[in-house]
Each structure stands twice: as C-alpha cells, then as structure tokens.
Amino acid sequence: MAKKEKGPVNQRRIPKQKRAIAKYNAVLDACAQVLAKYGYQKATVLELSLVSDVPVATIYQYFPDKESIFQAWFERTLDQLFEFMAVSVEEHHDDDIETFIYQMIRLVLDTVSADRESVKRLITDLPHIMLSHLLTTTEKKTVAVVATMTESYLGLPASEKLSAKLHILTRCILGFMLQYLMAEESENEIDHLSDELRTLSLLYLADALNS
Template sequence: MASRPLIKPRKIATQQRSRATVDALVQATARILVKEGFDKASTNRIAAVAGVSVGSLYQYFPSKEALVAAVIERHQQEITQMVRRELAGVLTESIDKAVHKLVTVAVKAHRVDPKLHRVLAEQIPRVGKLEKLETFNRENFALFSAYLERHREELRIDDLGLASYVCVTTIEALTHNAVLHDSRMLSDQTMEALVDEAARLITGYLKK
C-alpha cells in the first residue's frame, strides 16, 4: 500500500522575506493548477514559476500535495470570510429571505476564483487536508441547522439534521454545476432566475 504524501508544512514562515517566498510558492501552485492541472504541478515546476530554488521550496513544503493543501486552505479562508460577512444576521430573517440569501451566497462562493475552484474540487486526490475543500463547510451546516432550530415552528419537517443536509447539499449541487459547468448560466439575469427557482424549491420543502 502506497504511503500518503506529507501535506503539513515543514515550518511556518515568520519573517517578511520567508513569508514572501511562501506566498510566491502558493500563488505559483495555484496558477499551475489552473493552467496545467494537478498532474503537471511538480515541485520543480512550482519552484521555477515562483522564481525560487527547489531547495527553498523544500525548506517550507515537503511535497506538492503540501503546497496544494496550502492553496486549498487559502481559497477556503477567502470563501469563508465572504460567507460570514454575507450571512451575518441571517438567523433573524424570514425563511423566504434567509433561503434566498443562502442560495445567493452559494453562487458568490463559487464565483470566488471559479477556475481554481473547479480544479480543487475535481482534480485533487482526496488525502488528508485535501479532503477539506467545501464551499458550504461544517460551519455553514451548523449555521443552517441553527436557523432551522430557531424557526422550527414554521417548518413542516421534524428531522432538522436531515433537512439541513438536504438543503445545503441541494444548494451546493445546483450552484456548483451552474457556475462552474453550464455556460448558459453565466449571465446575471439567468443566475438571478436560478437563485429564485432554487430558493422556491428549498422553501417549498421546508415550510408548512
């Protein structure tokens, strides 16, 4: 059985120069993933694009998988910050408004560097940290569950955990495929129509 690649950084960059080196390596990895794919993202290739030596790369990262994990973490942080900002206060809104906002935010999340998102979601082997690429991560499942709990009396469903799974997974599947795979959905007008229809689908499932 093949051993799993090392994906934890060797050390954390603390000085400005070392942070700049790490940043260049992570950005180079992301560019190569988008333009050439995962299989072409060797450590030699990443170092060359970043303009640093392979030796410098290995000071911080033990493998290309570790660099990809760093790209995933940075991409996920960007999405998470946007989601938190957009969904602040959603717990107190009506079901119709809250669900519409959730779908809208899911679309925005997939529009955060969509080419990179597609590569990370579909090309990367699922190993360790690499398994953690999620647009709606556990935090957002928890938020949706908390929302349903607060509005339980307005719902027709009893199993809130199952309902959260059904709703969040449905929103993720619809928005992922629309933004990343269907060119017909790229216009603002069509995307607004998709958000309206998806929100109607989810609210119809939830409300009494």
C-alpha cells in the same frame, strides 16, 4: 503494478514571521494560475516557484510535495469564503429569509466563479484519495458554517433533527455547486442556480422556519 495513490499530506511547518508568511501566501496565490494553465497532473513545484517568485528550496521548507500545496490552497480558499459569509450574515441580518438565503448562495457562487477554471481543473485531475479528502473537508466545514448561520440569523436552537436537515441540505447544495463547476458556462447561470437553491433551501427548511 499500479502506482499507489497518495493521501493528503500535512505541511512541514507553518510560517510565523511576516516575510515567511508573505512567501507562503505567494505560493498559494500562484496555485490558481498554475492550475488553470497546466491542470493538477502537469503542475510542478518548479512552476509554482516561477510564478510566485519563491525559491523551490523555500517552498519545500513548508510543503513536502505539490499535493500538500494544492490542498493548502483549496482549504485557504474555503476559509476565505466562509470569512466573507460571516461578514455578509451581519450585513443582511435584517433581510427577510428569502433575501437572506439568496444573498448567501449568491455570495458563494460569485466567489467560486472567480476561480472556477482552477477548481474545475483541480477536481478533474486530482487522485481519488486526495479528492475524497477535500470533498469531505468541504462538507464538514460547510455544515458547521451553515449551522452557525442558521442559529445566528433564524435564532433556531441546535437540535439533532435540525442538524440532520442542515447536513442533508448542505450535501444537496454542494452537489449543485459541483455540477455548476463542471458544466460549461452559460448565460445567466448564476442567477438561475441561485434561484433554484433558494427555493430548495426554503422548501427543505419549511417546517423549521414555520415552527
């Protein structure tokens, strides 16, 4: 009988004290190193404990299993990226639209590249149900951030038509990003992909930008 895949699991509790938060973050910080070395299937809570210097018993106070640990790491990585983007929106607010879009895309690609091998191993090894959850979470968060950026930078009022366009555009960009993550590294690939995604974004949003 085939083993049933487990879906995403919630954390047991969120740390509140300074020392507990430091240990919690140390465990998440260890995820990238452990993933890059072992992949998700062979990664263990014990290995995370050894790398983070946090006792296994302490880890289990916050997480019921390794699935929830890597889920928390992935979502924290997303949240950090979106925080960087929010700062970058302010820094590039006076740029022309082409430069602005390019800078946002380049920021995402540069950030993803830092943990490229770890994210690639996670995507490759994850059980289907958990991967589906992470991709859905990524899409929802990205759509919300893109909508906020569009309204903030372009001053475009929210509408069903614009929301639908941004949703589809976000899916296209995430598809390109996924392809980038899974492909072999090549020279100047980030430059080329940034240019392609900027062109795609401008073409897709042309009517909204010109209205």
